[in-house]
Amino acid sequence: MNKILLVIQREYLTRVKKPSFWILTIVVPILLAGVYAIPIILAARPLEHAQVLVVDDTGLFQGQFRSGRDITYHEAGSIDYARRQLQQHDSIDAIIYIPARETTLPRDAYLFYRSDTPSLTVQTDAQNQLQEILRNRILLDVHGLTPEDYTLLTSTHIKLRTQDIETGRDGFLQVKIVVGILLAMLVFIAVFMFGSQVMRGVMEEKTSRIVEVIVCSVKPFQLMMGKVVGIALVGLTQFALWVLLAGALVTGVQLTHADLFQQAAERHSQTEIASKGTEATYQYQTEQERAAQYQAGEGIDNSIQDLIEGLAGINFDMIILLFLFYFIFGYLLYASLFAAAGSLVDNETDSQQFTLPLTIPLILTLLLLPSMVGQPSGNISVWLSIIPFTSPVAMLMRIPFGVPVWQVLLSMLLLIATFPLCIWAAARIYRSAILRYGQKASWHDVWKFLKRDKIR
Amino acid sequence: MLTINNISKTFGTFCALNGVNLHVRKGTVFGLLGPNGAGKTTLIRIINHIIAPDSGTILFNGHSMTHSDVMQIGYLPEERGLYKKMRVGEQAVYLARLKGLDKATAEQRLHQWFDRLEIDSWWNRRVEELSKGMQQKVQFVVTVLHNPCLLILDEPFSGFDPVNADLLKHEILRLKEQGATIIFSTHNMPSAEELCDDIALINHAHVVLSGSLADIKARHQGAPLDRIFIDTVQNTSVSNNQ
Numbered sequence: 001m002n003k004i005l006l007v008i009q010r011e012y013l014t015r016v017k018k019p020s021f022w023i024l025t026i027v028v029p030i031l032l033a034g035v036y037a038i039p040i041i042l043a044a045r046p047l048e049h050a051q052v053l054v055v056d057d058t059g060l061f062q063g064q065f066r067s068g069r070d071i072t073y074h075e076a077g078s079i080d081y082a083r084r085q086l087q088q089h090d091s092i093d094a095i096i097y098i099p100a101r102e103t104t105l106p107r108d109a110y111l112f113y114r115s116d117t118p119s120l121t122v123q124t125d126a127q128n129q130l131q132e133i134l135r136n137r138i139l140l141d142v143h144g145l146t147p148e149d150y151t152l153l154t155s156t157h158i159k160l161r162t163q164d165i166e167t168g169r170d171g172f173l174q175v176k177i178v179v180g181i182l183l184a185m186l187v188f189i190a191v192f193m194f195g196s197q198v199m200r201g202v203m204e205e206k207t208s209r210i211v212e213v214i215v216c217s218v219k220p221f222q223l224m225m226g227k228v229v230g231i232a233l234v235g236l237t238q239f240a241l242w243v244l245l246a247g248a249l250v251t252g253v254q255l256t257h258a259d260l261f262q263q264a265a266e267r268h269s270q271t272e273i274a275s276k277g278t279e280a281t282y283q284y285q286t287e288q289e290r291a292a293q294y295q296a297g298e299g300i301d302n303s304i305q306d307l308i309e310g311l312a313g314i315n316f317d318m319i320i321l322l323f324l325f326y327f328i329f330g331y332l333l334y335a336s337l338f339a340a341a342g343s344l345v346d347n348e349t350d351s352q353q354f355t356l357p358l359t360i361p362l363i364l365t366l367l368l369l370p371s372m373v374g375q376p377s378g379n380i381s382v383w384l385s386i387i388p389f390t391s392p393v394a395m396l397m398r399i400p401f402g403v404p405v406w407q408v409l410l411s412m413l414l415l416i417a418t419f420p421l422c423i424w425a426a427a428r429i430y431r432s433a434i435l436r437y438g439q440k441a442s443w444h445d446v447w448k449f450l451k452r453d454k455i456r
Numbered sequence: 457m458l459t460i461n462n463i464s465k466t467f468g469t470f471c472a473l474n475g476v477n478l479h480v481r482k483g484t485v486f487g488l489l490g491p492n493g494a495g496k497t498t499l500i501r502i503i504n505h506i507i508a509p510d511s512g513t514i515l516f517n518g519h520s521m522t523h524s525d526v527m528q529i530g531y532l533p534e535e536r537g538l539y540k541k542m543r544v545g546e547q548a549v550y551l552a553r554l555k556g557l558d559k560a561t562a563e564q565r566l567h568q569w570f571d572r573l574e575i576d577s578w579w580n581r582r583v584e585e586l587s588k589g590m591q592q593k594v595q596f597v598v599t600v601l602h603n604p605c606l607l608i609l610d611e612p613f614s615g616f617d618p619v620n621a622d623l624l625k626h627e628i629l630r631l632k633e634q635g636a637t638i639i640f641s642t643h644n645m646p647s648a649e650e651l652c653d654d655i656a657l658i659n660h661a662h663v664v665l666s667g668s669l670a671d672i673k674a675r676h677q678g679a680p681l682d683r684i685f686i687d688t689v690q691n692t693s694v695s696n697n698q
Binding site for chain 2: 218265
């Protein structure tokens with residue numbers, strides 16, 4: 001068996017056998033699936049039903065409060081009566097009190113409660129209904145709008161949709177920003193997590209002195225590359241398991257909460273049809289539809305449905321492929337340099353001196369990310385996504401927004417071309433530094449090692 | 457077995473070895489002696505192809521030394537260590553396979569050795585759970601497992617208690633009887649006197665004394681080896697400084 005394969009095998013197996021590997025493998029998808037599924041489940045979950053008494057001294061709100069899935073409103077004659085009810089009955093949760101004012105429209109309303117603060121849902125709903133009812137009163141009674149005009153006015157809803165003129169695809173800018181930032185963060189974390197594993201592995205071999213025995217059997221270059229490749233395989237295994245587990249979890253949630261996802265999918269196909277049609281399509285909702293939707297509690301889910309729609313509009317196959325590419329090559333670049341850094345030092349504290357300059361390009365990109373997301377095709381974004389040391393993070397941020405093919409290809413080519421250079425430099429430093437014990441290496445030493453032709 | 461011709465090596469401005477010539481006879485124990493920093497470890501690393509000399513050649517069984525010759529060496533470095541988190545058996549098999557043994561042979565031989573040294577119960581223990589002396593035993597077994605024809609032992613007795621040091625001495629002599637050639641580097645003169653057939657004393661990058669132990673002792677009127685060591689080192693250091 002080839003020796004480099006033996007090294008790869010050992011590096012891979014010792015890491016995959018560790019409990020920490022499996023803990024990370026299980027915890028991350030649960031977190032991810034939770035982030036995706038919990039809002040949907042929470043929105044669908046019936047809240048504890050609240051009973052609210054309404055005391056209206058103005059007469060403007062008479063019979064106007066609409067009870068919903070979570071809240072029932074009852075009208076009460078006087079505030080004193082309502083107070084007694086609230087004090088005596090546990091089933092009553094709160095009172096809405098709108099005191100009368102002499103001349104002007106009411107400005108303040110009160111939500112009285114006993115011991116337990118009303119939930120955010122109750123507060124929000126009460127505020128919204130008060131606002132809406134008052135507005136309706138002004139329009140209908142004060143300005144004398146006809147019921148038809150009134151319906152038209154309140155049901156008109158316009159939504160701004162960003163769309164690619166060629167593909168007809170929806171823009172879903174916010175979803176893209178989120179996905180772009182997530183991808184960039186993920187590749188950043190992955191490159192550093194597995195890159196620093198390489199460094200620690202090299203340092204372990206150096207400080208435990210086992211390297212002296214091993215370099216009699218394998219060349220330092222083989223040992224270094226075996227480690228780099230072995231840990232890369234650990235990373236890829238971890239990703240594969242994450243994707244599988246997260247997929248299984250999401251499928252599980254989709255099966256148990258099929259209705260919600262069904263709605264989202266239908267809406268998506270509707271907008272696809274609408275966007276392809278030649279006629280302008282007005283999205284018209286009647287008051288009844290709105291009321292029905294409100295009753296079903298769907299209004300709250302709109303933003304989530306947008307999210308699901310937006311996600312459905314992104315080409316994930318392409319993203320996964322590009323993510324793998326930029327992870328592998330970004331990792332190879334940094335891991336080899338981290339290996340060199342690890343070979344230069346005897347303990348983790350000293351390693352800062354060499355790792356800090358290495359990490360600056362990636363950290364800089366990460367810091368610029370918020371401004372780059374605002375202009376994914378701006379100068380900074382384009383340049384950083386082409387320069388090899390920053391491209392893994394910068395390009396992945398840009399991918400969901402769509403990147404010209406030539407830029408992707410140029411960025412990939414430069415990354416592929418840089419990686420042998422990095423490996424070469426790292427190997428030169430590594431083979432000289434790995435057997436130097438007890439001396440703190442300086443940047444001058446690094447330069448010396450790089451220039452040295454013969455092994456030490 | 458091993459002929460070292462005119463080997464020189466400098467690190468920057470520091471001269472570690474200067475025109476070193478040595479001859480190690482097959483089937484003997486060769487003592488490589490010298491004070492700290494004399495260049496012993498550098499010479500051993502050059503023999504092991506870990507580092508390359510600036511000039512000079514090494515002949516192995518009469519031919520210029522190749523990588524496959526290096527694989528026939530068993531090297532126990534002075535700075536030794538094992539992967540702390542790995543299990544003893546697993547790690548020994550890994551190191552043996554790096555030396556070219558297949559898995560089954562490695563396991564079989566390891567169990568034989570571990571049985572004889574009464575350490576077979578450690579097979580599934582992590583290295584970090586073992587004492588320093590126990591780790592040394594494991595490391596010695598790993599060094600000799602691939603039946604090397606040349607053994608290079610750098611301070612093999614450091615870290616051993618007298619009982620285990622004696623055990624190790626017997627194992628070294630047993631390997632010699634089986635035909636192995638042994639280069640043995642040490643500061644411990646009594647053990648060198650006990651084990652070595654030939655010796656070489658290196659001081660300040662030069663071989664200052666070499667030959668068979670018997671001849672050298674005769675030339676120094678049978679003085680103990682540590683006396684000879686001290687005198688020679690002092691004399692050569694003085695002449696070096698002038």
